Amino acid sequence: MSAEIDRQDFAVERPKGPLVYRQSVWTRVTHWVWVVCLFFLLFSGLQIFNAHPALYIGQESGFEYDNAILRMQAFNTPEGLRGRTAVFGQTFDTTGVFGLSGPAERPNLQGFPSQLTIPSYRDLATGRVVHFFFAWVFVATLFVWFLASFVNGHLKRDIVPRGEDLRGVPADIGAHARLRFRHGRTYNPLQKLSYFVVFFVLFPLIILTGLAMSPGINAAWPWIIDIFGGRQTARTIHFVTMALLVLFFVVHLIMVIMAGPINEMRSMITGWYRTSPGTPSRKGDR
Amino acid sequence: MGGNRITRRRFLGVSAAAASSLTLAGCGQFDFLGQRDNEVRGVLERANDLTYRVQRALLGDDWLAREFSASEIRQGQRPNGSTDPTTPEYMFLQQRNFADYRLEVGGLVDTPMSFSLEELRNMPQRTQITRHDCVEGWSCIAKWSGVPLAHVLDQVRVRPQARYVVFRCFDNIERGLTGDVLYYESCDLIDARHPQTILAHAMNDAALPVANGAPLRVRIERQLGYKMAKYVSSIELVDSFADIAGGKGGYWEDRGYDWYAGI
Numbered sequence A: 001m002s003a004e005i006d007r008q009d010f011a012v013e014r015p016k017g018p019l020v021y022r023q024s025v026w027t028r029v030t031h032w033v034w035v036v037c038l039f040f041l042l043f044s045g046l047q048i049f050n051a052h053p054a055l056y057i058g059q060e061s062g063f064e065y066d067n068a069i070l071r072m073q074a075f076n077t078p079e080g081l082r083g084r085t086a087v088f089g090q091t092f093d094t095t096g097v098f099g100l101s102g103p104a105e106r107p108n109l110q111g112f113p114s115q116l117t118i119p120s121y122r123d124l125a126t127g128r129v130v131h132f133f134f135a136w137v138f139v140a141t142l143f144v145w146f147l148a149s150f151v152n153g154h155l156k157r158d159i160v161p162r163g164e165d166l167r168g169v170p171a172d173i174g175a176h177a178r179l180r181f182r183h184g185r186t187y188n189p190l191q192k193l194s195y196f197v198v199f200f201v202l203f204p205l206i207i208l209t210g211l212a213m214s215p216g217i218n219a220a221w222p223w224i225i226d227i228f229g230g231r232q233t234a235r236t237i238h239f240v241t242m243a244l245l246v247l248f249f250v251v252h253l254i255m256v257i258m259a260g261p262i263n264e265m266r267s268m269i270t271g272w273y274r275t276s277p278g279t280p281s282r283k284g285d286r
Numbered sequence B: 001m002g003g004n005r006i007t008r009r010r011f012l013g014v015s016a017a018a019a020s021s022l023t024l025a026g027c028g029q030f031d032f033l034g035q036r037d038n039e040v041r042g043v044l045e046r047a048n049d050l051t052y053r054v055q056r057a058l059l060g061d062d063w064l065a066r067e068f069s070a071s072e073i074r075q076g077q078r079p080n081g082s083t084d085p086t087t088p089e090y091m092f093l094q095q096r097n098f099a100d101y102r103l104e105v106g107g108l109v110d111t112p113m114s115f116s117l118e119e120l121r122n123m124p125q126r127t128q129i130t131r132h133d134c135v136e137g138w139s140c141i142a143k144w145s146g147v148p149l150a151h152v153l154d155q156v157r158v159r160p161q162a163r164y165v166v167f168r169c170f171d172n173i174e175r176g177l178t179g180d181v182l183y184y185e186s187c188d189l190i191d192a193r194h195p196q197t198i199l200a201h202a203m204n205d206a207a208l209p210v211a212n213g214a215p216l217r218v219r220i221e222r223q224l225g226y227k228m229a230k231y232v233s234s235i236e237l238v239d240s241f242a243d244i245a246g247g248k249g250g251y252w253e254d255r256g257y258d259w260y261a262g263i
Helices: A002-008 A025-050 A124-152 A154-159 A163-167 A169-177 A189-212 A215-220 A223-228 A231-259 A261-269 B004-027 B039-058 B088-095 B117-121 B149-156
Strands: A019-021 A054-056 A068-077 A080-087 A090-093 A272-274 B102-107 B113-116 B126-133 B139-148 B164-176 B179-188 B198-203 B217-219 B232-238
Touching: A025 A124, A025 A231, A025 A261, A054 A231, A068 A231, A124 A154, A124 A189, A124 B039, A154 A189, A163 A169, A163 A189, A169 A189, A189 A215, A189 A223, A189 A231, A215 A223, A215 B039, A223 A231, A231 A261, A261 A272, B088 B164, B102 B149, B113 B117, B113 B149, B117 B139, B117 B198, B139 B149, B149 B198, B149 B232
Parallel strands: B102 B232
Antiparallel strands: A019 A272, A054 A068, A068 A080, A080 A090, B102 B113, B126 B139, B139 B198, B164 B179, B164 B232, B198 B217
16 A cells, blocks of 8 residues: 555645644653753763763672673773773774774873763763753653643553554564555554653663662662662663663654655644545544 | 655755764853853752752651672772872871871851860761762772761750851862862751761771771762762861852862762
8 A cells, every 4th residue: 555655656646645633732842842851961971971981780880890891991002092892891992982082182081972972071060960950851841741641642542552553563564664654643553662662661761770870869769779780780771771762763863754854843843744645534634 | 755765865864964963962062061150050050959859858867878788898999089188287197197186076066076086986886888979970889987977966066057067178189389179078967967977987897098088087878979078177067158168068069060969
């Protein structure tokens, strides 16, 4: 069916599905607030990481024993300064990116390069100020989103996958692989699944692991350290979850571009979304 | 909408734009946030007041930080910040193994007093194995012994108008041509009277080493390491720290770090 749609693109008069009001104002506003929050959280987070560019498993950081699973460092070698990244005991030369970056005459001996940190220079204090401000906004917005989405049905209709969605996953993987997207009133099975993972796994995980690093919260909720197996493990999971959210962002952006960026952007700005031909009209459509 | 002929070209264009916007962060557009007197930064810093208030509401005054078992001490306590103070006052005390050390406690108290190490060791003691969390991100577990600060505060009788405890230190964390900058810190009276807040003179069953703050350092176990001043020379009860040094309540606070470090 989508093959037919593709061929119809050549037609002089392209058939259109109804213009539907797909994104409520709650979804749109929270979406763009998160864009801003996650931008600042990511780059201020990398600033904070650079203060100690190593990740460990356990309660503490091994200085007299080794429980690190990742470490970015600069080394003096016969060929000059090199940046190296050790992951699970494997060491890679990452000169120019991790461990050592910046201009040759004034190299930065730091984990992530300054292009990826806020501020661009080393300033842990500011990284923390920025990170915690946007963490509060992020969590408050998530709270608003969950409440609004529960009340207006977005959660049930578009996010939580139903049996039919799960059964439709194999066919949907095929459609995505062939870059054939069907634009309906709600999300396709893979969309639902990925948003579900973001809202019910990644967002809660990154918030809880963030809180688990707070010594104050540790005293208030001692279980938070136990569920992650130690503060340093929580810090590692926080980092890994960040990487998964970046991966989500990249795929999300590619999908928006592939599925028709004008239509997708319009729906996330105005709420109105052009559906595929053959989508049954309903009252309220344009 | 679904045609994949144009989307490839469009894809390349937009992804190039997206990739370049990613590097926006590092081109210094947000470096103004690093200026300590910037107004926007001032707004962002207010989040720390919120964190402080929310944590105080969530956290019972006497709720303890996690304590660990002896088997979880797997290494020495990693020293950080000053590790070898060079002020004449400190070096003089150090030469005589701190025999002449006296902790001065004053400010908004009824009876200002001073205590020798011997006197502090003869007060009620508390020993705890706790995790030290550095603001940099690392953690280290060690055993600390000392006298609860609450006990010392009871000796001098804190006046009702006192709101903060200020720890003044011997260590010259900055040594410049214009003179030394001495470390100092402060906390509220809730953390000061917390059962695990001790003036520690021993670490891992030995006298506190110089690198870790000999002869006396404070442990504030529900906050980060920079609050736990080492080389404490005196304690002062105040109603405001606005007139002390940079006015932000601590050496690192004066340099842009949050005053409340429970996060």
